[in-house]
Amino acid sequence: MVNRLWCETTVPVLWRKPWCYSINYRNKKSLYSIITSYLSDNVKEFLTKKGIKVSSKSLAFDYLSFCRSIDVKTIDDIISVRSSTEYKRFLLQEKIYGFLIKKCSEIKYLNICGTYELVYLPEAKNHLESLCELTCDTSIGSKYFYRISHICQQIQRIIIINNNFKDNDGTTKLIEYQKNLKYFEWVDSYNLDNYYDNYAYDIEYPYKIFDILEKHANTLNHFEINLHIFDDYDYTFLNYALLDLxxxxxxxxYSPLLLFDNVDFNEKLEIVTYRNLEILEVESMDIYQVTCIVKNSFYLRELLINEYYVNYSNFIDVSLNFIRTICENCFLIEYLTIPVFPLLESHFIEFEKLLNKCQKLRSLYFRGMHYEKERELEYGKYMSNVLIREASTNLRDIGFTYNIKFSLKDLETFFEKWKGRPAISIYMNNNYFYQDDSYKKLISKYKIEGVIKYINV
Incomplete structure (x- = not known):
């Protein structure tokens, strides 16, 4: 009775999107068995005559009645379990997809990164109209996208895998036709060997799709991009796309924003307001431009810049303004990367205000923006004192770059005063500095006492 009740509760949940789990679907013969169990007797007889094994067992649940998702790539992997030839695979695809599109009456999630052109099936129009999420790749023909664009115009999440060196007009139409697009993700997934093989030939600009995103500025709230950076491409489109959204x-x-010291872009960025921004995560970006983006973002929870850039002629003013902006606007911040700032009283005052005001801060990482030769230990002494004095008890993770070093005495003082707080995880960029026995004994002691949760030394 307990097992039956548990199954009745979990099966509808698990089978809503049965293709999304981190498992090897090629090895899941049980899924092949379940899917082929649904086929009609005539279809099973036909496939058996073609030398394809199908299941005849009865099922405890009507699993596919709960399914709201079709993933062509994953289902193709499952089909390959019993299709030893391309012809047998085609026969199975034809019968299984024809059945699935009928059985799954309301498809919400569709992944067409595969070989079978699902949307041309007669039932596709009625069963795909309410589609919410689409994953696709740019190797798919434009006509296929035109068909999807006319059927599905209420898609909220679109994930595009770009594996084509040329622009696909179909993907542009797909974006253009949507009426409530909220989530856009683009991932470059080139075969780099093909890129260099074709380097001397006509490789077109494949990012025209970004020009149409402005149409969805009022609804789009998630913008996620991962680009391969090639020297012969102009990537300024990515910076300017942000101005509209x-x-x-x-x-x-997850790529550098490469437009630095551009007066036109900076002037336009200064007047844009991202009031709803909660997460800003960029591989590398100019510190002034980061400041412009977050200056009115009162809900910011994560600011993660892996590498900051700056014009060093005005670094003191720009870095001070950055710290001040975080302090004044981002009091909900939980995860923060911050460039190393000059050892100046003005910066100390603003940084201490930041720590005191941002009481939700859980993770603080320093990035190696500024370096004052032979003053690394001064940074360490300052940090050991100010973090103990001002940091919130919510702080769990701290990362120090190569230009912040701790003397044995300062590190011991820090750990001793950290007692009574939750255990801390520390990441040292120059961990070789702490490899002698004195540091190792000190770290071992405070690990045993529960002061240190993790340290990469």
């Missing part, structure tokens, strides 16, 4: 909650760009 004022309603974003999440900006994740």
């Amino acid at each position: 004022h309603n974003l909650k999440v900006i994740k760009i």
Whole structure:
């Protein structure tokens, strides 16, 4: 009775999106068995005559009645379990997809990164109209995207895998036709061998799709990009795309934003307001431009810049303004990367205000922006004192770059005064500095006492 009740509760949940789990679907013969169990007797007889094994067992639940998702790539992997030839695979695809599109009456999630052109099936129009999430790749023909664009115009999440060196007009139409787009993700997934093989040939600019995103500025709240950076491409489109998307909650760009010291872009960025922004995560970006983006972002929880850039002629003023902006606007911040700032009283005052005001701060990482030769230990002494005195008890993780070093005495003082707080995890960029026995004994002691949760020394 307990097992039956548990199954009745969990099966509808698990089978809503049965293709999304981190498992090897090629090895899941049970899924092949379940899917083929649904086929009609005539279809099973036909496939058996073609030398394809299908299941005849009865099922405890009507699993596919709960399914709201079709993932062509994953289902193709499952089909390959019993299709030893391309012809047998085609026969199975034809019968299984034809059945699935009928059985799954309301498809919410669709992944067409595969070989079977699902949307041309007669039932596709009625069963895909309410589609909410689409994952696709740019190797798919434009006509296929045109078909999707006319059927599905209420998609809220679109994830595009770019594996084509040329622009795909179909993906542009897909974006253009949507009426409530909230989530856009683009991932470059080139075969780099093909790129260099074709370097001397006509490789077109494949990012025209970004020009159409402005149309969705009022609804789009998630913008996630991962680009391959090639010297012969102009990537300024990515910077200018951000100017139009004022309603974003999440900006994740796993590539450098390469437009530095551009007066035109900076002037336009100064007047843009990202009031709803909660997450800003960028591989590398100019510190002044980061400040412009977050200056009115009162809900910011994560600011993660892996590498800050700056014009060193005005670094003192720009870095001070950055710290002050975080302090004045981002009091909800939980995860923060901050450039190393000059050892100046003005910066100390603003940084201490930041620590005192940002009481939700859980993770603080310093990035190696500023370096004062032979003053690394001064940074360490200052940090050991100010973090104990001002940091919130919520702080759990701290990362120090190569230009902040702790003497044995300062590190011991820090750990001793940290007692009574939750255990801390510390990441040292120059961990070789702490490799002698005195540091190792000190660290071992405070690990045993529960002061240190983790340290990469």
